[in-house]
Amino acid sequence: MPSLFFNEEHEILRRHIRKFVEAEIAPHADEWEKARDFPSSVFRRLGELGLLGLRYPEEYGGQGGDLFASIVLTEELSRGQSSGLPTAVAVHTEMAMPIMLQFGTEEQKQRFLVPGINGEKIFALAMTEPDAGSDLSAIQTKGVPEGGAGPASPEAVAAGTHWIINGAKLYITNGCRADGVVTAVRTSPDKWAGITLFLIEKGTPGYTVAKKLDKVGLWSSDTAELVFEDCRVPSANILGQVNAGFFHLMWELQGERIISSAAAVAAGDRALELALKFVNERSAFGKPLGKLQALRHRLADMATDLEAARQLVYTTAWRIQQGEQVLKEVSMCKLFAAQMAFRIADEALQMHGGAGYMEEYLVSRVWRDCRALRIAAGTDEIMREIIAKQLGL
Numbered sequence: 010m011p012s013l014f015f016n017e018e019h020e021i022l023r024r025h026i027r028k029f030v031e032a033e034i035a036p037h038a039d040e041w042e043k044a045r046d047f048p049s050s051v052f053r054r055l056g057e058l059g060l061l062g063l064r065y066p067e068e069y070g071g072q073g074g075d076l077f078a079s080i081v082l083t084e085e086l087s088r089g090q091s092s093g094l095p096t097a098v099a100v101h102t103e104m105a106m107p108i109m110l111q112f113g114t115e116e117q118k119q120r121f122l123v124p125g126i127n128g129e130k131i132f133a134l135a136m137t138e139p140d141a142g143s144d145l146s147a148i149q150t151k152g153v154p155e156g157g158a159g160p161a162s163p164e165a166v167a168a169g170t171h172w173i174i175n176g177a178k179l180y181i182t183n184g185c186r187a188d189g190v191v192t193a194v195r196t197s198p199d200k201w202a203g204i205t206l207f208l209i210e211k212g213t214p215g216y217t218v219a220k221k222l223d224k225v226g227l228w229s230s231d232t233a234e235l236v237f238e239d240c241r242v243p244s245a246n247i248l249g250q251v252n253a254g255f256f257h258l259m260w261e262l263q264g265e266r267i268i269s270s271a272a273a274v275a276a277g278d279r280a281l282e283l284a285l286k287f288v289n290e291r292s293a294f295g296k297p298l299g300k301l302q303a304l305r306h307r308l309a310d311m312a313t314d315l316e317a318a319r320q321l322v323y324t325t326a327w328r329i330q331q332g333e334q335v336l337k338e339v340s341m342c343k344l345f346a347a348q349m350a351f352r353i354a355d356e357a358l359q360m361h362g363g364a365g366y367m368e369e370y371l372v373s374r375v376w377r378d379c380r381a382l383r384i385a386a387g388t389d390e391i392m393r394e395i396i397a398k399q400l401g402l
C-alpha cells in the first residue's frame with residue numbers, strides 16, 4: 010500500500026539503513042552502553058554512507074533529500090538497541106548543522122557544514138546554562154568585542170574583531186566529543202534581541218569540557234558541562250546576525266522538535282514490539298500472557314496511542330515540508346509523542362514483570378532512555394505554554 014508520506018526512495022533508504030544498523034550498530038550496543046560512550050568513528054562511517062547529509066544540498070556533499078529522509082534515519086537508528094547514538098546523531102544533523110545551512114556564510118558552510126556532512130567534524134548546540142534552561146532569554150554567558158566592554162554592534166563585527174566569551178553551558182549532548190559547539194551568547198542586555206550564536210571550536214584557548222555528566226539513560230551519548238573563560242573567538246565564527254541568535258534558535262527548535270517527536274514514535278514502536286514479543290512467549294496461569302484480557306486491552310490502547318502520535322507527527326512533518334508555519338502543531342507533536350513514548354515504555358516494562366526491571370532485558374533501556382524526551386528539546390510544560398499561547402490564552 011503506497012504511503013502518503015514515504016515514496017520508493019525513502020523505502021530504499023530505509024532498507025539500506027536497516028541493514029547497516031543490523032550489521033554495524035546493534036551488535037555493539039551493549040558494549041557502548043557499558044562504556045558510557047560510542048566511538049566517534051561511527052560519525053565518520055555515517056558520513057561515508059551519506060547518512061549525515063540526507064536533507065542537505067548536494068553542493069555541500071548532502072543527498073538533497075527531504076524531512077522524511079531524516080525521519081527514516083531517526084526511525085531506523087532506533088533499531089540499534091540504544092537511543093544514545095541516535096540522539097548524538099540528531100543533535101549533529103538536526104540541531105547544529107541546520108543553523109549553519111540556514112544562517113551561515115558560504116565560507117562557514119565550506120569550513121563547518123561540509124566536514125559535518127562527511128563526518129569529519131562533529132557538532133553540538135549549547136543553549137542551556139546552570140541558571141537558564143526553559144527560559145533561553147535568561148542566558149548569562151557573555152560575549153564582548155575585544156578591547157571594548159560595550160554591547161555588540163554590527164559595526165564591531167564589520168571591523169573583523171574577536172570576541173571574548175565567558176560563561177558556562179550545561180547538559181550539552183556531544184559536548185565531550187564535539188569539534189565545534191554552536192553556542193548562544195549574550196552580546197547585548199536586550200532580553201531577546203541580545204543573543205548571538207558563535208561556533209566555538211575545539212582547541213580555542215579558554216574553552217574547556219569541565220565535566221562529563223552521568224545520566225539516567227542515553228548512556229552511550231556524551232553529555233557535558235562546558236566552560237568558557239576569556240575564550241577568544243573570531244567574528245568569522247558568528248552564525249547569522251549579531252543579536253539575532255534568539256530568533257535563529259526559535260527557527261531551529263521547530264526542526265529539532267519534529268525530529269524529537271519522530272524519535273518518540275520510534276521509541277514507542279520499540280516498546281510495543283518488545284511487549285508483544287514478551288506476552289506471546291511468557292505464560293502465567295496456564296496460558297500466554299497475551300491471552301489475558303487485562304493485558305490484551307492495554308496492548309490495544311498502547312497501539313492506538315502510538316498510531317495517533319505517528320499520524321500527528323507525519324502530518325505535521327508534511328505540513329512543514331509544504332512551508333507552513335506550524336508552531337502549535339509541532340509543540341503538540343512534541344508533547345503528545347514524548348508522553349506517549351514514556352507511557353508505552355512504562356506499560357511494556359510492567360508487562361515484563363521482574364524481567365522488565367533487569368538490565369538484561371532491552372525494555373528497561375527503552376524505558377530509561379525515552380524519559381529524556383519529555384525534558385530535552387523543550388519540556389512538556391513549555392510545550393503546553395506554547396500551545397496555550399497559540400490558542401490566544
Ligand SMILES: Cc1cc2nc3c(=O)[nH]c(=O)nc-3n(C[C@H](O)[C@H](O)[C@H](O)COP(=O)(O)OP(=O)(O)OC[C@H]3O[C@@H](n4cnc5c(N)ncnc54)[C@H](O)[C@@H]3O)c2cc1C
Nearest residue numbers: 134135136137141142143180181182381385386387388390
Ligand atoms: C538528555 C538531555 C540532553 C540535553 N541536550 C542538550 C543540548 O544538547 N543542548 C542544550 O542546550 N540543552 C540540552 N539539554 C537541556 C534541556 O534542553 C533542558 O534541560 C530543558 O530545556 C529544561 O531546562 P532546565 O533543565 O534548566 O529546567 P528548568 O527550565 O529549570 O525547568 C525546571 C522545571 O520547571 C518547569 N518550568 C520552567 N518554566 C516553566 C513555565 N513557564 N511554566 C511551567 N513550567 C515551567 C520545567 O518544565 C521543568 O519541569 C539536554 C537535556 C537532557 C536531559
